[in-house]
Amino acid sequence: MTDQLLSKMLYDDFRHFLENACGIVLGENKHYLVTSRLNRLTHEFSFNNLNDMLNALKSNKDSKLRERVIDAMTTNETSWFRDSYPYEILAEDILPEVAKNKLPRLRIWSAAASTGQESYSIGIVIQEFQGLHPGMLNLPIEILGTDISNTVLTAARKGIYDELSMGRGVSAERRKRFFTQASASQWLINEKIRNMVRFIELNLLQNYSQLGKFDLIFCRNVLIYFSSEIKSAILERMAQILNPGGYLILGGSETPSGYSSLYEMVRFTKGVAYRLKPRKP
Numbered sequence: 001m002t003d004q005l006l007s008k009m010l011y012d013d014f015r016h017f018l019e020n021a022c023g024i025v026l027g028e029n030k031h032y033l034v035t036s037r038l039n040r041l042t043h044e045f046s047f048n049n050l051n052d053m054l055n056a057l058k059s060n061k062d063s064k065l066r067e068r069v070i071d072a073m074t075t076n077e078t079s080w081f082r083d084s085y086p087y088e089i090l091a092e093d094i095l096p097e098v099a100k101n102k103l104p105r106l107r108i109w110s111a112a113a114s115t116g117q118e119s120y121s122i123g124i125v126i127q128e129f130q131g132l133h134p135g136m137l138n139l140p141i142e143i144l145g146t147d148i149s150n151t152v153l154t155a156a157r158k159g160i161y162d163e164l165s166m167g168r169g170v171s172a173e174r175r176k177r178f179f180t181q182a183s184a185s186q187w188l189i190n191e192k193i194r195n196m197v198r199f200i201e202l203n204l205l206q207n208y209s210q211l212g213k214f215d216l217i218f219c220r221n222v223l224i225y226f227s228s229e230i231k232s233a234i235l236e237r238m239a240q241i242l243n244p245g246g247y248l249i250l251g252g253s254e255t256p257s258g259y260s261s262l263y264e265m266v267r268f269t270k271g272v273a274y275r276l277k278p279r280k281p
């Protein structure tokens, strides 16, 4: 067996491993991506080369290696108030509806939270709304941020962001109002926002029933990495834990259309969200 053939076999095995472990579908010719993202780990875990490391991964003994490989292969790109419109819909349409319907409590799930910017942006919009409309949104509120990667969740829990991250979406006014300076170039999200948000590790391929019910789910910029079957399964499981009339907000290039018929598109002034259809009796 030539080295090249062995590498191709290992590459195919690795693609299966990755899809089974976290849903991410690698194209047939993404060898360079695997090499560039995993080479560093071969040194860290003292393997002679990438082939040896991928072989070890197959034996599934080292859970730390497995975790670090998944970490390296996931894309954690995020920013504050990403794409603006989801946060405008939240402020202008969804929160007024929650207030009008007098919900007993409000639970929001940020399902691929990465380093926390999405979950904290939601918290900021809620506090701004409460400031603008005193007494209108007086109810217990919980934002749950989940991700498969412990590394990003550790950063999210700290709530400390550098200038580069702050420069990606935080206005001067919001910086002043919702952050305190932690060091010359670091900013800490205020305690009041931090207390609204909880972060836990969760693989979207797993069961969600233990999370309880939600009124709103942000699941943004993660379904794009998954196969059609996995997208469908995730969207159907999310529908099971949305309260009646609850909303799902996806990434700009994502849609439930073709994957689940349990949602209806709602066009708000600033963009679209997907509402859980009423269940048939």
Ligand SMILES: C[S@@+](CC[C@H](N)C(=O)[O-])C[C@H]1O[C@@H](n2cnc3c(N)ncnc32)[C@H](O)[C@@H]1O
Residues within 6 Å of the ligand: 021, 022, 023, 074, 075, 076, 077, 078, 079, 082, 111, 112, 113, 114, 115, 118, 146, 147, 148, 149, 152, 202, 203, 204, 205, 219, 220, 221, 222, 251
């Ligand atoms: C591109 S980021 C999106 C972050 C944020 N939602 C946004 O739109 O800015 C995708 C996140 O999904 C997480 N992820 C990938 N596969 C996952 C899975 N199977 N379960 C849970 N999270 C996953 C990654 O760790 C990463 O932090």
